[in-house]
Amino acid sequence: MSLTLALVVAGLVAGGVFLVLQRELTRIVLGFALLGHGANLLLLLAGGRAGRAAFIEGDGPTGGEVDPLPQALALTSIVITFAATTLLLALAYRSWEQRGSDEVEDDLEDRRIARLRDETDADLEELTDVLADLEGDTGPGDGVADVHGELRP
């Protein structure tokens, strides 16, 4: 029994991870729903083998019941996941309102910094080309060639 549940957890987590890696926020929300279910099932699994009594009967615990604490933990985590899902949906809606899509965008500042680096690289390349031309004009063996050697990346 527990093996079946373990396989179900694995399936839920795998599906969840796949969906979370998508760019649309609605898919990510669905992914989190799957991941949340996976985590909750895992908590239940931590309470012991499946198939044991869920309630304490008559005179008190006999030791054959399932551990109640993980169920309490799962209950708490369900509430938390619910709140987080609602918040994500609100964010997705806001994004759709503003841009007509709920795709997660790139970090613009990061892009700008990366572009600066590309420009510097391009400048360096240009400089190397110019120096290569100079070298062609003056011929090898004079000072320019040394500078060129130092500059080539």
Place this chain on the structure above:
Amino acid sequence: MTLLLSLPVAMPLAGAALAVLAWRHRRLQRAIAVATLGATLVLAVVLAVTVERDGIQTTQVGGWPAPIGITLVADLFAALMLVIGLATVLAVLVFAIGQPGSDDDAPAFHPVYLVMTTGIVASFLTGDLFNLFVAFEITLTASYVLITLGGRREQVRTGMTYVVINLLASLLFLMALAFVYAATGTVNMADLVGRLGVLDPDLRLALSLLLFVVFGIKAAVFPLFFWLPDSYPTARAPVTAVFAGLLTKVGVYAIVRTQTLLFGEDRPSTLLLVVAGLTMIIGVLGAIAQDDMKRILSFHIISQIGYMILGVGLFTVAGLAGAVLFIVHQIPVKASLFLVGGIVEHSAGSTALSKVGGLVRRIPFAAGLFGLAALSLAGLPPFSGFVGKLALVEAGFSAEEYPIVAVSLVGSLLTLFSMVKIWNGVFWGIPEEPTPELLATPGRLHTPLLMNVSAAALVTLTVAIALFAGPLYDLCERAANDLLDPSAYVQAVLP
């Protein structure tokens, strides 16, 4: 001592409820928020004094005995974090009230801010791994609201990344909890100390690494930091300041707590030291590449986390004492730097280095505050950062971990370089493409009093840390002793 431990958690929550009732009355909301946080800070100081005098304090909320009940514990480390954290939270609140047109205008700000404080206080005081998860969730859910408050397009974009990453970390935490419970049958930290000790070492290592990854995402250590520099700078100044000052440190607190109490070792951990070194260097190199004041400071958050992990990774009393001292210094310094960033943005309309410049004439007081805090961050004597780094470097030498000491010194030098970059770009020089605000009103500008006062209060706190470094270090050393020898902690929780 029941009330002394439960009131700091309960009071901000009650204050949040009151602030919701006072929805349309901004003045009343402000009064409630300041009064609640002030009272909580006083309680935290009383708690810290009690812990310092009488040892570890515990209480069982609801009266159920320890492994089952909700345990609240305050040892010296938790009490120190509580006092310094609440002082910073209060100062940032005053800044938010003083800043015209800030988030404070939204009726949701004060209740959510107080809820976030509840979460931070609860994470410091909890003695139960699952309640740590709940406290994290309280903090994070409030922070999701704060970071997207106002709902500007840029905020929604970065808010998405922030929420998704943290939610993923939370679910990973939950799975880690399930594994811990399956292996040991308890989530009470004091109870776990004994039960983890008898586990198979491989299983123990797996649990330890899983929890380290979870808290590593929250604390933004290498290579799990990528979400931070993107999301923090887009929120408004007070929100960024309190996030930068506290939220990542709550993650570090959890790392310190779990790695010492639950998975303590008696020799330096190579993994932690390598992670620490890479976090320092990658963080500071990222900072140097940026050209916006808030983004430079955001990368510095990451870099400084490395120093804290360094202290933990040494697993010596001196190392942990240095780490505790460094965290205590870092919380107010980081928050004050971001508050100065807020003043810069308020007076010049931007924090991009190319758009502002020469502000030393415009806002001389804030420039002075920045200078003090920046030198402290870089670790120049006689400021508080120097004391913290000195303690860490000495601990590294006595543990004979020379490479990491060298890396940390290089990191410090690069930190100084990027602080000078901010100073040259923002406070000196002439802007390349000045903002409309700078063109419209050149010359000196009046900054709202409360903004200056709260930033100055935090800088004063860091100077006080440097002045009283001796007694404070003794306290940190005692805290480190307690951390490395969990028997007193276990004894206090499970008598």
